[in-house]
Amino acid sequence: MTKQEILDAIHGKMIISCQAIPGEPLYLEDDSVMYLMARAAKRAGTPAIRTSSIRDVAAIKKETGLPVIGLVKINYPGYDSYITPTMKEVDDLVAVGSDVVALDCTLRKRGDGTTINEFIAQIRQKYPDIILMADISNYEEGINAWKCGVDIVGTTMSGYTDYTSKKDEPDYELMTRLAADIDIPVIGEGKIHYPDQAVKALQTGIWSIVVGGAITRPLEIAQRFMKAIDEGVK
Template identity: 60%
Template sequence: MRKEDVLSKIKGGIIVSCQALEGEDLYRPEGGIMPLMAKAALNAGAVGIRAQGTRDIIDIKKEVNLPVIGIIKKGYDGMEQYITATMKEVDELVKTGCEIIALDCTMRPRNDGVSINGFIEQIKLKYPDIILMADISTLEEGINAQKAGVDLVGTTLSGYTSYSKGKNNGPDINLVKELTSSINIPIIAEGRIHYPEQAKEALNAGAYAVVVGGAITRPREIATRFVKAIK
């Protein structure tokens, strides 16, 4: 699918993040849960899926005909990045056929000594037709990611790096606004979007699309908010 077609499919909509890591309640070694989550998202009107790990991505793509943002979460010694951090993960994601690959595009040091710009250049040389989404935490990182050649910028990591400001309980709407006025590629609002009103606020702030995860697909997180509220 051409980049223009993929982007047109997700514009103005909700992308549902369907992920369960080992140790979480919905994780099963044999899989099977996340494709059902993706099917529910499709039937609800979602325009895309964000998924983690090759097994779940492949199974989800068999179940739903929606663009998939693929990631692989894996940590490495000597680097804080863990979202699609090396070419090994990129290679694995390309084989799944996911339409978009997201990666950590913060400017933190990498254990291979390559800058994030250099890593993006390596990816684009190997896969010139790839659609890349930059997961960033600050305006500076978003601007840099566009210069490096990514296709979309997501606020995914705002509040999850030691130096970013988005540490409150809600989404970083200010970062969405800053990015919208500073770069000219689609901005994907992601991170701590708990309520429909916040998703609408992000779109009104200039987001091209909105990723919602825990508020839809992590029942323990949802239940915990209810339990805390009544206490």
């Protein structure tokens, strides 16, 4: 699919994130079950999947045939960012056929001494036609990523940096401001737990949304029920 075909397919829709990382119940060291989550997501009608790890990108593309937003979560010494932080992860995602490559575009410390602006420029020089999704945490970072030439800005990191508000709900204000002020698609992501929140997020004017934990992380879903029950019976 071309860039425009992918963007048209996701417009006004919900992308489902199917991810499992070490320590989570659905993570297996020697295999992956995320393609089964992606199978269910496709049957539900999602136009695209967001996933982490090279093996899951490959398995989900094979299973669903849907466009995949790929990323790699990895912690390197000296890096505050952990979503596709270096060129190695970009290379691997391109090689496996990620339709979109997502990366942390916050303004936090990078262990190699480069700025995120320099890193984006390096990616563009090496892969001029790649579709890049910038995961940001605040308005300044969204504007910066847009000016650096990314194709999509996502509110993924709002509430997950030490300088953004820790609220257990989507950052509607950030979605609204970015949708109004930049001329590329804005994807609302992060803490969309319920259908009414998904609808409200799309009503801010953003291009589409990503929902993950509320659908594809059974431990998180179960804990939300348990917490509500515990609080309700006290």
